[in-house]
Amino acid sequence: MALGIGIPICVQCGTASNPCRCKVVGPTVGFLAFAVAAVVEWPVGALVYCFRHGKGRQIMAHPATKVYPSVINAIPI
Template sequence: MTGGIGIPVCVQCGTHSNPCRCKVVGPTVGLLAFTAAAIVEWPVGALVYCFRHRKGRHIMAHPATVVYPSVSNAIPI
């Protein structure tokens, strides 16, 4: 019986940032950065949302709108 935790791997095909037209490293690192940012920012955003709705939504959207695209696009492979 084998078991274990698999490593998440993201693949983005159809990109023009490299000759292979597929990215693996950038999206995978982007997912890890998104997860780390979300663990911190979503509870903070939920707390802020109780008092200032627009600001709370902005904080909770930050990992998806800023962190993931920035990291994913920074690594061309």
Template sequence: MTVGCVQCGTHSNPCRCKIVGPTLGFLAFVGAAVVEWPVGAVVYCFRHMKGRRIMAHPATVVYPRVSNAIPI
């Protein structure tokens, strides 16, 4: 089984296609989500907005930073 994310139409490299960055971004997203979603769910019980921010962190911060840091 091959796991790979492909993002085409980007201007960050001559091929206009990224494979490594989005794939590593997805793996970082999953790793962060495993930790942050349960913590965010507990915090959500007491402070709704703070819990939502914690649970959204992997999608809004982790994935884009890792994916954009690697231009391939």
């Protein structure tokens, strides 16, 4: 039995940014951008957290607070 690994599909309904009121491309690309940023920034943030707690938390929160929202808002579909 083979298990297929696919690309995650994210759907956001109830948005007013397009006539269909659903977004698929933006949230999916946003999730992929979030994952790439998190792989890079979380280890760096953890290292910085050892010396400067506040700055380490900001670095680790960056993918969720800046990357994901900016990508999903930039793509209206």
